[in-house]
Amino acid sequence: MERGRILDVIGTLARLGLAAVWLVSGAIKALDPDQTYIAVRAYDVLPADVVSVVATVLPFLELAIGVLLLVGLGTRAVAALSALVLVVFIAGVVQAWARGLSIDCGCFGGGGQVAPDATAYGTEVLRDLGFLLLAGWLIVRPRTLFALDGRLESRPPVRSGERN
Amino acid sequence: MSARPNRTPGGARVSAARRRGGSGTIAGxxxxxxxxxxxxxxLVVHAHRTDTAAQATIPVVHSGDAAAPVSVDPQAAVVTVGAPGAPVTLDVYEDFLCPVCGQFEQVYGDQVRQAVTAGDLDVRYHVVDLLDDRSDPPGYSLAAASAALAVAETDPGAFTSFHDSLYGTQPTEGGRGYDASQLDALATALGVPKGRVADALSAHTYDAAVQASLQKAAVDPTLQQNTSAGSGFGTPTVVYDGRLLDITNPDWLSALLPRH
Known part of the structure; x- marks a missing residue:
């Protein structure tokens, strides 16, 4: 009972923390579409016309994930989507690192080519792994406080025999 | 204990799973x-972004030294502005998409024009396509440089105004840039016969020269400096007498010019 409560609080912090990450990164990217295009292009993975679409859609996807996490709707599914997007981001950074590109990840604005000694691939990957950890927690245990998910369930919040 | 109808007989577990499935479905x-x-x-934002940029007309800026002699070396992708034999000759390497080039033109453009008009200065403009992949779609740098060469060859007197107009309302890095018809319309507004620029762009008349000019600059030891992307060739680069000028020093130009 007491333990469950603590886990709920941890889950809630993970959910709101991850929501903040997506809302901030999405808003910065949505407000500067030209810079976002440069950032996506710098990864040198997608063809130019696909880069253009990805760069304009991605910020809104991030904002949508952020809003859903903030209100706690479909937490497990949204956490899984977060994890998927984060894995794609990490793969993008790792391939740039492995190929010897000199880019900034553009994770929170910025992005594009930088001087070879100004790259921060290790930090960027670690940071994304940290976010992935938050998403992982919510996939395993999506039950949190102040979530719409809780209201959608017709039974009282504390159930006996609840696995989560 | 459930208040809901339980369609599957028995099984509290089934009932709980069903109920959870119900709320899960709504959330899903x-x-x-x-x-x-x-x-x-x-997707709507993407479509809108492309459309508005495509409809824009490039505002015409009439350059202050429109009367100065202009000669062009299309093989080298260099346009020289100013009377031959002026005491000072500058080599200016610019990319029409480069924001710092835009700032350089905003701050020093008038001084350069005045010195050219006074006969104190020749400027050799090297139009390069350093930021070719920084427009959406890529290629604005190359198109703008080629268009400038086409203008200089067709109607030399229109070059500086074409140049100043492109910097006057410069497309943003990462933005769409101007397309062939917009560049052609600007040239037409400056007196170049309609279609000349568009034809040169579709025939890629100057592409090879512009690209070769960039490649030459990129390996030229005198042109290397610290740029935002590390040490190397960047734009704008201003060269006088074989040395790079520090254009962050506000007196870089007046220090070179003869005193009157």
Whole structure:
């Protein structure tokens, strides 16, 4: 009972923390579409016309994930989507690192080519792994406080025999 | 104990799973709707961004030294502005998409024009396509440089105004840039016969010269400096007498010019 409560609080912090990450990164990217295009292009993975679409859609996807996490709707599914997007981001950074590109990840604005000694691939990957950890927690245990998910369930919040 | 009708007989576990499935379905539908809405908004924004940029007319800026002699070396992708034999000759390497080039033109453009008009200065403009992949779609740098060469060859007197107009309302890095018809319309507004620039762009008349000029500059030891992307060739680069000028020093030009 007491333990469950603590886990709920941890889950809630993970959910709101991850929501903040997506809302901030999405808003910065949505407000500067030209810079976002440069950032996506710098990864040198997608063809130019696909880069253009990805760069304009991605910020809104991030904002949508952020809003859903903030209100706690479909937490497990949204956490899984977060994890998927984060894995794609990490793969993008790792391939740039492995190929010897000199880019900034553009994770929170910025992005594009930088001087070879100004790259921060290790930090960027670690940071994304940290976010992935938050998403992982919510996939395993999506039950949190102040979530719409809780209201959608017709039974009282504390159930006996609840696995989560 | 459930207040809901239980269609499957017995099994509290089945009933709980069903109920959870019910709330899960509502949440799932909501998630799909929100994510789909976000993607649709993104696609609409994308379409809108492209459309508005395509409809823009490039505002004409009439250059202050429109009367100065202009000669062009299309093989080298260099346009020289100013009376031959002026006491000072500058080599200016610029990319029409480069924001710092735009700032350079905003701050020093008038001084350069005045010195050219006074006969104190020749400027050799090297139009390069350093930022070719920084427009959406890529290629604005190359198109603008080629268009400038086409203008200089067809109607030399229109070159500086064409140049100043492109910097006057410069497309943003990462933005769409101007397309062939917009560049052609600007040239036409400056007196170049309609279609000349568009034809040169579709025939890629100057592409090889512009690209070769950039490649030459990139390996030229005198042109290397510290740029935002590390040490190397960057734009703008201003060269006088074989040395790079520090254009962050506000007196870089007046220090070179003869005193009157």
């Amino acid at each position: 539908v909501a998630v799909v709707l929100v994510v789909a809405a976000a993607i649709v908004i993104g």
